[in-house]
Amino acid sequence: MEPDKLNLSLIENSHTFMTEAVRKAISAREDIRQWQFAILNLVQSVELSLKELLRREHPVLIFENIDAPRNTVSLNQALARIENPKILGITIPEDEKRKIAKAVKLRNKITHFEFDLTAEYAMAKFSELFAFLVYFQGRFLKLEMDEILSQDLLQSVIDIEKCFTELRDKAVQRIKDEAVSQDLVWPCPNCGEETFVIEDDQNVCFLCRATAEVTECPQCGQLCFGHEMHDFSDLIDSDYSEGQVLIHNDYGYSRFNACPECIEKIREDIEQQRADEYYRFMEEQEWHSRRQQLPDI
Numbered sequence: 231m232e233p234d235k236l237n238l239s240l241i242e243n244s245h246t247f248m249t250e251a252v253r254k255a256i257s258a259r260e261d262i263r264q265w266q267f268a269i270l271n272l273v274q275s276v277e278l279s280l281k282e283l284l285r286r287e288h289p290v291l292i293f294e295n296i297d298a299p300r301n302t303v304s305l306n307q308a309l310a311r312i313e314n315p316k317i318l319g320i321t322i323p324e325d326e327k328r329k330i331a332k333a334v335k336l337r338n339k340i341t342h343f344e345f346d347l348t349a350e351y352a353m354a355k356f357s358e359l360f361a362f363l364v365y366f367q368g369r370f371l372k373l374e375m376d377e378i379l380s381q382d383l384l385q386s387v388i389d390i391e392k393c394f395t396e397l398r399d400k401a402v403q404r405i406k407d408e409a410v411s412q413d414l415v416w417p418c419p420n421c422g423e424e425t426f427v428i429e430d431d432q433n434v435c436f437l438c439r440a441t442a443e444v445t446e447c448p449q450c451g452q453l454c455f456g457h458e459m460h461d462f463s464d465l466i467d468s469d470y471s472e473g474q475v476l477i478h479n480d481y482g483y484s485r486f487n488a489c490p491e492c493i494e495k496i497r498e499d500i501e502q503q504r505a506d507e508y509y510r511f512m513e514e515q516e517w518h519s520r521r522q523q524l525p526d527i
């Protein structure tokens with residue numbers, strides 16, 4: 231074996247297993263026996279991710295016995311160290327731990343060929359654990375699933391109905407855990423769920439990882455999706471000649487785009503100004519024609 235290929239870091243390894251797990255889950259649609267490999271790979275990926283968090287705290291923490299660093303910790307021991315208030319002190323909720331324990335049990339059964347797996351059960355277990363892994367990596371390792379999975383795999387795994395539900399619950403959970411203010415959580419333009427988070431440097435859906443441009447409406451200062459902004463330069467009085475736009479009347483606006491809330495008011499305002507202008511013009515016309523009709527004194 232080539233040594234450089236073996237020398238993958240914990241996290242690279244975890245991601246290789248995660249990618250493989252997703253591939254197997256997708257191929258399980260045609261061949262349900264693939265579920266067992268999906269689950270094996272997934273549990274492996276979870277174990278390596280937990281170890282990576284310990285390693286980041288201190289490299290020796292991944293060993294069972296820190297005085298004789300030979301064997302690395304089991305998944306359960308890794309969990310215990312992560313939760314230990316003197317080590318990392320991160321609380322993993324009881325129901326998550328139960329799901330992990332069940333998945334480990336299932337993994338052991340699969341490796342000893344003592345299992346009877348229905349597609350529905352396998353999909354449920356896979357989805358639960360997959361959503362946990364996505365949550366865990368995003369929240370504690372600062373690695374998001376779109377950095378790990380290709381766009382195709384990401385979309386395919388979200389398309390697994392059960393995965394979608396579990397991922398949505400975890401996304402909502404993460405928004406709560408990270409104390410994101412409610413007005414910065416919008417419906418996602420891609421998946422439609424209330425999981426799109428507006429943040430200074432990243433505007434991203436915590437569920438499907440879609441990103442979108444968010445801009446400030448120049449009229450009211452509210453934040454708005456870039457694709458929802460309306461361009462109203464066609465309402466401005468202007469000519470285009472010799473490569474230049476000549477503005478005759480800007481109706482008091484300096485920037486010609488607006489959010490959906492502002493656009494109607496702006497249309498009405500410009501219409502009103504045009505009407506006023508027209509009446510003024512007509513009045514002037516009338517005044518001139520009256521003057522012309524007056525007999526010379």
Ligand SMILES: [Zn+2]
Pocket residue numbers: 418419420421422423425435436437438439440
């Ligand atoms: Zn989304």
Ligand SMILES: [Zn+2]
Pocket residue numbers: 447448449450451452488489490491492493
């Ligand atoms: Zn506005």
